Structure formats: structure tokens, C-alpha cells
Amino acid sequence: MTDLTIQLTNERNKCLYLQIYEYIRDEIRSGKLLTGEKLPSTRSLAEYLQVARSTVDFAYGQLVAEGYLEAKPHKGYFVSSVEELLDISSLTENTVDKSFPDERCEENISTFLENSKEQKPIYDFSPHAISLKDFPFATWKKITRNILVDANSEMFARGDAQGDLSLRETIARYLHSSRGVNCRPDQIVVGAGTDYLFMLLEKILGRHIPIAMEEPTYERAYRIFQSFAYEITAIPVDGSGMNVEKLRKSGARLAYVMPSHQYPTGIVMPIGRRMELLRWAMEEPDRYLIEDDYDSEFRYRGKPIPSLQASDSVGKVIYMGTFSKSIAPAIRVGYMVLPDRLLVSYRNNCGCYASTVSRIDQRILDEFIRDGYFERYLNKMRKIYKEKHDYLLTLLHPFEKSFRISGENAGLHLLLASKKNVTEEELLLAAEKEGIRIYGMSQACMEGQEIEKSFRNTVLLGYGALEETELKAGIELLKKAWSAYL
Amino acid sequence: MTDLTIQLTNERNKCLYLQIYEYIRDEIRSGKLLTGEKLPSTRSLAEYLQVARSTVDFAYGQLVAEGYLEAKPHKGYFVSSVEELLDISSLTENTVDKSFPDERCEENISTFLENSKEQKPIYDFSPHAISLKDFPFATWKKITRNILVDANSEMFARGDAQGDLSLRETIARYLHSSRGVNCRPDQIVVGAGTDYLFMLLEKILGRHIPIAMEEPTYERAYRIFQSFAYEITAIPVDGSGMNVEKLRKSGARLAYVMPSHQYPTGIVMPIGRRMELLRWAMEEPDRYLIEDDYDSEFRYRGKPIPSLQASDSVGKVIYMGTFSKSIAPAIRVGYMVLPDRLLVSYRNNCGCYASTVSRIDQRILDEFIRDGYFERYLNKMRKIYKEKHDYLLTLLHPFEKSFRISGENAGLHLLLASKKNVTEEELLLAAEKEGIRIYGMSQACMEGQEIEKSFRNTVLLGYGALEETELKAGIELLKKAWSAYL
Numbered sequence: 007m008t009d010l011t012i013q014l015t016n017e018r019n020k021c022l023y024l025q026i027y028e029y030i031r032d033e034i035r036s037g038k039l040l041t042g043e044k045l046p047s048t049r050s051l052a053e054y055l056q057v058a059r060s061t062v063d064f065a066y067g068q069l070v071a072e073g074y075l076e077a078k079p080h081k082g083y084f085v086s087s088v089e090e091l092l093d094i095s096s097l098t099e100n101t102v103d104k105s106f107p108d109e110r111c112e113e114n115i116s117t118f119l120e121n122s123k124e125q126k127p128i129y130d131f132s133p134h135a136i137s138l139k140d141f142p143f144a145t146w147k148k149i150t151r152n153i154l155v156d157a158n159s160e161m162f163a164r165g166d167a168q169g170d171l172s173l174r175e176t177i178a179r180y181l182h183s184s185r186g187v188n189c190r191p192d193q194i195v196v197g198a199g200t201d202y203l204f205m206l207l208e209k210i211l212g213r214h215i216p217i218a219m220e221e222p223t224y225e226r227a228y229r230i231f232q233s234f235a236y237e238i239t240a241i242p243v244d245g246s247g248m249n250v251e252k253l254r255k256s257g258a259r260l261a262y263v264m265p266s267h268q269y270p271t272g273i274v275m276p277i278g279r280r281m282e283l284l285r286w287a288m289e290e291p292d293r294y295l296i297e298d299d300y301d302s303e304f305r306y307r308g309k310p311i312p313s314l315q316a317s318d319s320v321g322k323v324i325y326m327g328t329f330s331k332s333i334a335p336a337i338r339v340g341y342m343v344l345p346d347r348l349l350v351s352y353r354n355n356c357g358c359y360a361s362t363v364s365r366i367d368q369r370i371l372d373e374f375i376r377d378g379y380f381e382r383y384l385n386k387m388r389k390i391y392k393e394k395h396d397y398l399l400t401l402l403h404p405f406e407k408s409f410r411i412s413g414e415n416a417g418l419h420l421l422l423a424s425k426k427n428v429t430e431e432e433l434l435l436a437a438e439k440e441g442i443r444i445y446g447m448s449q450a451c452m453e454g455q456e457i458e459k460s461f462r463n464t465v466l467l468g469y470g471a472l473e474e475t476e477l478k479a480g481i482e483l484l485k486k487a488w489s490a491y492l
Numbered sequence: 493m494t495d496l497t498i499q500l501t502n503e504r505n506k507c508l509y510l511q512i513y514e515y516i517r518d519e520i521r522s523g524k525l526l527t528g529e530k531l532p533s534t535r536s537l538a539e540y541l542q543v544a545r546s547t548v549d550f551a552y553g554q555l556v557a558e559g560y561l562e563a564k565p566h567k568g569y570f571v572s573s574v575e576e577l578l579d580i581s582s583l584t585e586n587t588v589d590k591s592f593p594d595e596r597c598e599e600n601i602s603t604f605l606e607n608s609k610e611q612k613p614i615y616d617f618s619p620h621a622i623s624l625k626d627f628p629f630a631t632w633k634k635i636t637r638n639i640l641v642d643a644n645s646e647m648f649a650r651g652d653a654q655g656d657l658s659l660r661e662t663i664a665r666y667l668h669s670s671r672g673v674n675c676r677p678d679q680i681v682v683g684a685g686t687d688y689l690f691m692l693l694e695k696i697l698g699r700h701i702p703i704a705m706e707e708p709t710y711e712r713a714y715r716i717f718q719s720f721a722y723e724i725t726a727i728p729v730d731g732s733g734m735n736v737e738k739l740r741k742s743g744a745r746l747a748y749v750m751p752s753h754q755y756p757t758g759i760v761m762p763i764g765r766r767m768e769l770l771r772w773a774m775e776e777p778d779r780y781l782i783e784d785d786y787d788s789e790f791r792y793r794g795k796p797i798p799s800l801q802a803s804d805s806v807g808k809v810i811y812m813g814t815f816s817k818s819i820a821p822a823i824r825v826g827y828m829v830l831p832d833r834l835l836v837s838y839r840n841n842c843g844c845y846a847s848t849v850s851r852i853d854q855r856i857l858d859e860f861i862r863d864g865y866f867e868r869y870l871n872k873m874r875k876i877y878k879e880k881h882d883y884l885l886t887l888l889h890p891f892e893k894s895f896r897i898s899g900e901n902a903g904l905h906l907l908l909a910s911k912k913n914v915t916e917e918e919l920l921l922a923a924e925k926e927g928i929r930i931y932g933m934s935q936a937c938m939e940g941q942e943i944e945k946s947f948r949n950t951v952l953l954g955y956g957a958l959e960e961t962e963l964k965a966g967i968e969l970l971k972k973a974w975s976a977y978l
Contacts, residue, residue: 040832165822198688226844359716
């Protein structure tokens with residue numbers, strides 16, 4: 007599925023749905039959107055563009071009416087086949103445009119016209135953005151230079167499929183000291199990002215496996231398991247995380263969990279629930295827990311919480327982590343720790359796959375960690391993020407009457423739930439009008455699921471990438487935008 | 493499946509099979525080989541270690557008898573379960589060793605004893621090894637340094653899932669000028685090595701697909717398709733490559749071919765056969781040809797042969813290549829060119845996978861190609877490899893009476909087929925005794941296939957990684973080793 011990066015402007019006072027319509031039409035005409043290609047759902051495109059869902063509905067409806075798109079029930083919208091498009095392409099640009107007089111547009115979605123006259127979002131409170139401003143570029147460059155000076159042809163040769171031993175030793179030590187993970191270096195598989203490691207995991211675990219995911223959950227992981235055609239069951243989280251009774255009833259063999267801080271709720275799974283999960287896994291030999299500990303490094307409240315893997319003495323936890331979040335997104339290095347029983351399957355089924363990370367990159371990372379730079383960087387970022395978090399909390403004081411504010415363990419975002427039952431859509435739309443991009447809880451909910459009532463009025467405010475001055479200005483604007491809801 | 497890197501020595505005059513037995517036993521005892529793990533087949537281990545198959549048979553047999561291994565009919569040898577091993581582990585080292593007095597060893601495989609007194613191979617004629625001696629490390633380092641000087645936080649952010657546009661433009665231009673490939677940059681997917689791209693391809697094409705491969709073929713690709721549980725049919729090559737009649741009868745939907753120089757035979761597929769293949773693909777909408785063009789850069793005889801993709805006007809060829817061979821194995825960058833129809837499926841099914849190559853690495857490679865260094869390096873290596881090839885041919889003059897020598901288009905190796913019907917095993921074994929490691933054709937043949945008669949007496953001599961002095965000394969030793977067969 008393609009992301010449509012439509013730049014909404016107030017060009018020629020064109021209304022929003024017309025801009026969406028024209029953008030998609032032109033993409034299809036120019037062959038950038040291809041026959042049979044699936045479009046984003048109206049909900050997700052509306053969220054992505056921060057417009058009302060009805061706006062996208064209207065644009066898609068017009069494209070269907072004109073034969074550019076085909077709507078398949080329960081499947082979504084797809085680009086129509088080329089033959090059908092040939093007739094349309096022969097129409098001149100003007101002919102098509104004439105069917106969209108701006109008057110009609112204004113009649114139909116006049117309420118959104120106002121919107122289109124505003125600017126693009128100025129402050130993006132993405133929960134996934136991180137700050138790279140404080141990344142020790144100089145150190146990274148220095149290490150790289152030094153490694154290149156020493157680099158011999160050995161470094162340019164093919165390395166170990168699981169990753170070079172030295173890096174795996176370093177990761178094992180780091181995981182043990184910082185996350186309580188118990189593992190030997192030979193249990194670690196290094197790969198170019200978590201997505202790739204998930205692909206390996208599919209080869210290790212097998213196909214068409216019933217998997218349980220927390221609802222709401224991390225949307226990228228959800229999309230990846232969907233691409234595996236895994237049978238996904240959404241298990242609602244309660245105050246302690248994944249509900250184990252519902253997990254047991256689901257018939258799942260795998261459970262994907264984030265015990266240290268659940269995304270997006272920020273729930274920290276207490277030890278009792280962890281034990282329940284482990285017991286569930288022990289009931290059948292082929293049950294496993296996938297622990298995604300992907301940005302546990304940035305916890306800065308209270309005592310560090312050990313990983314679930316640390317409590318696992320029976321080899322039921324597959325532990326996953328990445329440096330893409332804790333160092334930089336372009337560092338395409340993630341790792342997974344396999345229980346012994348799965349190591350056999352890894353070697354039998356994945357032994358033929360060469361490592362996806364160059365030895366030079368492995369070596370740079372290895373030195374960055376071994377020489378203590380990583381720890382120093384993490385400490386620095388923890389401090390910076392904590393300051394941002396605390397500052398944002400202060401800025402949000404005026405919202406406390408009307409919003410439940412939570413998520414101090416959630417990572418790099420806070421959750422705001424309207425006590426007055428203002429909907430997510432209303433909150434996003436009002437914010438967007440003032441140039442504030444915030445994110446809805448529904449984005450983290452699985453398709454076809456009824457969104458839990460308490461989540462319908464909840465939005466996410468990420469602060470990782472924003473400076474304090476930006477936070478201040480952004481929240482000022484948000485106060486203005488939400489004046490009716492405060 | 494694990495590679496067993498057993499170092500065979502003449503330590504304590506221990507015979508070969510005893511060394512193999514002890515090595516595997518110790519790996520199991522120490523937990524490095526895990527319960528349920530599959531061992532290499534006796535054939536492949538024998539080939540890998542360059543010992544007679546009966547030697548490995550004997551070692552495995554003993555391990556089975558003692559309960560370390562379990563033999564499953566038609567499946568192979570597996571490490572026994574832990575419970576069974578506990579009893580064995582309680583035995584002392586001596587107890588077990590006593591069952592292997594050196595006398596018995598000598599009785600049983602006395603013919604190989606001589607072998608074990610010799611040194612390890614001195615000259616390795618691997619067909620897959622390449623020379624890194626002439627790699628322009630200084631240039632690579634300089635580009636890296638310059639990029640790091642300019643590198644801003646943008647370079648450390650997440651890039652395009654298909655690879656950065658600039659690199660894809662560069663690859664498109666390069667492929668067009670050097671290989672006649674016709675493609676737009678948006679058809680290119682850059683990934684961390686061919687293995688990873690094959691995994692993406694499985695997601696694009698679907699599962700359990702019947703695929704035809706040339707017999708013999710590139711063994712890594714064969715292992716990867718096996719790991720996909722693809723239904724593989726071996727189609728024997730004739731003088732023009734894959735036999736299309738047999739392909740048609742096979743019911744395959746995919747055909748994996750190497751038209752520019754088939755590995756390992758070196759066959760160049762003539763245009764007529766290429767057209768036949770394309771016609772086969774056109775007969776059904778879901779048939780595709782996978783063209784693996786993995787080291788076509790190193791052709792140095794005659795006119796450059798365009799890719800099969802260059803003749804494909806209907807979008808039936810998936811073109812694959814890698815810089816791991818043409819630049820260096822540690823450069824984990826490969827690419828595939830998708831026909832438009834598969835682009836849709838890529839975007840729908842693989843849009844969620846983040847790029848596996850860091851933006852910095854992409855940028856280094858991009859500049860290395862754009863600034864002309866790649867072309868200069870290729871020209872230099874072509875000249876070097878051509879000189880080695882010609883020199884090796886001269887050195888092999890004394891073998892011409894007794895061997896058919898072929899493979900001038902085969903890449904970085906030559907093929908020697910005994911006219912006196914000396915078997916591959918005999919040839920390898922005799923060479924090994926003199927410290928010469930050469931490779932058998934059977935390695936490139938698929939499991940469960942009858943090895944074609946003409947291949948049973950064929951061995952491969954790779955010369956990519958050997959210097960002229962090494963080639964000379966190695967062939968001198970080979971002459972001595974094969975004196976009985978000349």
C-alpha cells in the first residue's frame with residue numbers, strides 16, 4: 007500500500023477534497039499509481055492528511071464514479087485496470103476539470119473550505135519522531151574514520167550470517183546490563199532493521215501462525231504481521247497489559263507484547279502479568295512470546311524495568327530490539343535473541359541467508375557501544391527527553407480539567423483523553439486548523455476492530471523531535487484551537 | 493543447516509574420520525550443535541572437507557551408534573535430543589575415546605591415513621572467491637570521509653523503502669549503459685543483499701510457487717528457494733541453457749536463469765533461446781523469469797552480452813544483481829528491477845518494510861558509481877581477471893589431452909572434465925592430498941537429482957582470489973597430484 011504524500015495547500019482556494027481527487031487522478035494518469043494498486047483506507051488517509059474522513063470519502067467516491075478507482079467490498083479501493091483508463095485519458099484535462107466547478111465543491115464540503123485556506127501544520131507532534139540534533143556526529147565520524155584507516159580487505163569480505171561475533175558479544179553484554187536479558191552471543195541474530203528480523207522470524211516459526219497482539223498496538227508491527235498473512239487476534243489491554251484469559255481463548259500460538267512500555271498506552275506490565283504470560287507460553291511447546299523492547303532505552307521515570315526475557319528461564323521469549331530508535335533511524339541494525347529451541351530452526355531454515363549488515367557498519371556500532379559513547383548518548387538523551395516530557399506536562403496544566411493526561415512511561419509521547427467526550431476526529435481537526443499535527447489513537451487500533459470507547463477521545467502528543475520553544479508555541483496554538491473543548 | 497568448520501590436521505596422527513567424529517561430538521557436548529539441528533549431508537560435508545564420502549559416512553555412523561546423532565531416512569542426520577545426551581555426557585572423555593583406538597581407525601580407513609599426514613590445502617581454487625587486493629580502499633575511504641563531513645541529520649533519518657532515489661537513478665543509468673536494462677528508477681528496489689531481495693520477491697510473488705532452475709545451478713539460490721518451500725524442478729541445461737520444452741512440461745510458474753553466463757557451466761544463452769523463454773513466460777499471465785545477472789560485470793571475452801531483460805518488452809523479467817560481487821562482499825547492496833505488474837504487488841505487500849541499507853552506505857555507493865570509480869575499478873578487474881584466466885589456460889596446457897577445458901564465459905572459474913572418466917571424487921581427493929582445494933560439479937547439482945553423466949567427471953577451478961604465482965605453484969602441484977590421470 008502506497009503512502010500518498012499529498013501536499014494540501016490553499017492554492018486557487020481549491021477545496022480539500024478536490025485537491026485529493028486531482029492528486030490521485032494525476033498519479034493514476036501518469037502511471038505513478040498502478041493498475042490494481044491498493045489505496046490507503048479512507049480512515050488512514052484522512053488521518054494521514056489530517057482531514058475529515060468524509061472529505062476523503064467524497065474524493066474517492068468521485069474517482070470511483072469516473073472509473074479511476076474500483077471499490078471492493080471489505081477490501082478497499084484499488085486503481086482500475088488500464089483498459090478502462092484509456093478512455094478517460096483521452097479526455098482533455100479541461101473536460102475533466104469542468105466536472106468540478108469550485109462552486110459545487112463549496113456547496114458540498116463548505117465546512118472544510120476554511121481549513122484549506124490555512125497553512126500546512128507547523129508543529130508536528132509525531133510520537134515516532136526522535137531528535138537527531140544531539141547525535142554525536144563528530145564521534146561517529148571519528149570512529150568511522152579510524153576504522154577505515156585500519157580497514158583491510160577482511161572488513162570488506164563476507165561476515166558471519168548472524169552478525170560478527172564481536173558485535174554480538176557487545177550486544178549481549180549491553181542487553182544484560184541494561185535490560186537484564188540473559189543470553190549467549192550465539193543466540194543473537196543481527197539484521198538490517200526489525201522488519202527484516204521479523205521476516206527471518208517468519209521463516210523460523212513457520213507460516214499462517216495465529217498471533218495475538220495488544221489492542222491498541224504498534225502499527226508497523228501490525229502491518230508486517232498482516233503481510234505475513236498471520237491470523238491476527240486483537241487482545242484488548244487492561245491496566246496491566248495483554249489480558250491473558252482472552253489470549254488463552256484466542257487460540258494464538260504467538261503473542262506480540264511490549265511489556266516495558268506498551269505502545270501507545272505506556273502501560274508497564276507488572277511481574278504478575280508477566281508470569282501469567284510465561285505460564286500461558288509454557289502450556290504448549292510451540293507457544294512463544296515476542297517481546298518488542300524497541301525504545302525501552304528512553305525510560306526516565308522510576309527504576310529501570312527489566313525485560314520480560316529476564317524472567318524467562320524456560321526459553322519462551324523471543325527478544326527484539328533495534329538501534330534505529332536509540333541511535334538513529336539510518337542505523338539499520340536491529341537484533342533478536344532466540345531461545346535455544348528456535349536456534350535450531352534458525353540454523354536449519356535461515357542458515358542460507360547472508361548477513362544484511364556490512365561488516366564496517368557492524369564495527370562502527372560495536373566501537374560506539376564498547377567505548378562508552380552509546381551509554382553517554384543514551385544518558386544525555388534520557389535527560390533531554392525527560393526535560394521535554396516534564397516541560398510538556400507543565401505546558402499542559404491548563405488542559406488538566408478537561409483532559410486526562412497519561413503516558414509518562416509511554417516513550418516519547420503523552421496521551422490526552424477528553425473528559426468531555428470530544429472525539430479524536432474533532433480534536434485532530436481543530437488542531438490542524440491551527441497548524442498543529444497531533445495523532446489519533448485509532449491509528450494504533452487494528453482494522454475491523456471496534457475502537458474501545460475510552461480510546462475514541464484520545465490523542466497522542468509526541469515530543470521527541472520538538473524543541474522546548476516549539477513545544478511552548480505549539481501548545482499555545484493548541485490551547486487556542488481547543489478553546490471550545492477546555 | 494550449519495557449516496562445520498572442522499580443521500583437519502595431522503595432530504597425533506589421528507585419522508580423518510576420527511577427527512570429524514570428535515569435532516562433531518564435542519560440538520554437541522558443548523551445546524554448539526543443538527538438539528534437532530540438521531547436519532550437512534555426508535556428500536556435502538565430504539565435499540566441503542575434501543575427504544571421501546565414506547570417511548564422513550563412517551564418522552556419522554559412529555555418532556549414530558553412540559546416540560549423538562539420529563539418522564532420519566530421506567531427511568538426513570540430526571542432533572539427538574538432550575535427554576539422550578545426558579547419559580553420554582556423564583561418561584568421561586577417556587571412556588569415549590577408548591572406543592576409538594587409533595589401531596581400529598587405521599584398520600578401517602587406512603587408505604585415508606596417508607591423507608591426514610599431509611598439510612591443509614594450500615591453494616584454494618574457490619569459484620566464488622574474489623580478489624580484494626586491488627579494491628580502491630583509498631577512494632572508498634575518501635568518499636566516506638567526504639560524505640561524513642557533509643552528513644547532516646537528514647542522512648541519519650529513515651530513507652525511502654525502495655532505496656534513495658539518487659542511488660536508484662544511478663543504478664538505472666548504469667544498468668542501461670552496461671547491461672541494456674530498460675527501467676525507470678521507480679522499478680528498482682535496493683536491498684541488503686540478494687538473499688534479502690529474494691525474501692521480498694517471495695512476498696511479491698506469493699507462496700508455494702513451482703519454480704524451475706537450471707541443473708546445475710547456483711547453489712545459494714537453490715538453498716534459498718528450498719527455504720521458501722518452493723516446489724523446485726531441475727531443468728537440465730543443454731548447450732543453449734535451460735531447455736524450454738522441459739520447462740513447459742514442468743508446470744513451473746517461475747524460471748530462475750542466468751542467461752549471460754550460466755553458473756557453473758558458463759553457457760551464454762543465445763537470442764533464440766531467450767525468445768523462447770520469453771514466449772513461455774507470455775503464455776500465462778503469472779509466469780515470470782528471474783534473471784540473476786550476479787557477476788556479469790566480469791565478462792571479458794567477446795562483445796558484451798545484453799541482459800535478458802533488455803529483450804523483454806512485455807514485463808516478464810525480474811532482473812537481479814548485486815554489488816557484493818562486483819565491488820566487495822561486505823558491500824551489502826543488491827538490487828532488483830521489477831516489471832510494472834509486480835510493482836503493484838510490491839507496494840501492496842512490501843510497502844511496510846523499511847529499507848535495509850543505511851542512507852550513508854547508499855550515498856557512498858552512489859558517489860562511487862557516479863564519479864566513475866566503479867567503472868574504472870571494473871575495467872581494472874576485468875583486465876586482471878582476464879590475465880589470470882589466460883594465464884591459467886596456459887598453465888593447463890599439459891592437461892588438455894586428458895581433460896576438456898571449458899568455461900571462458902563462466903565467470904571466475906574454469907571447468908575441467910576428465911576424458912578418461914576419472915570421477916569428481918577421485919580428482920578432488922588426489923588434489924587434496926597435494927594441498928590443492930578444487931570444487932566438484934556435484935555441489936551445484938540439486939539434491940535427489942541424478943547427476944548428469946558428463947558432469948560426474950567435472951571439477952571447477954576458480955582463480956578469482958589467487959595471484960599468478962599461486963596459480964603457477966598450485967597447478968604444478970595439481971599436475972603431480974593427477975599424474976595418474978593425465
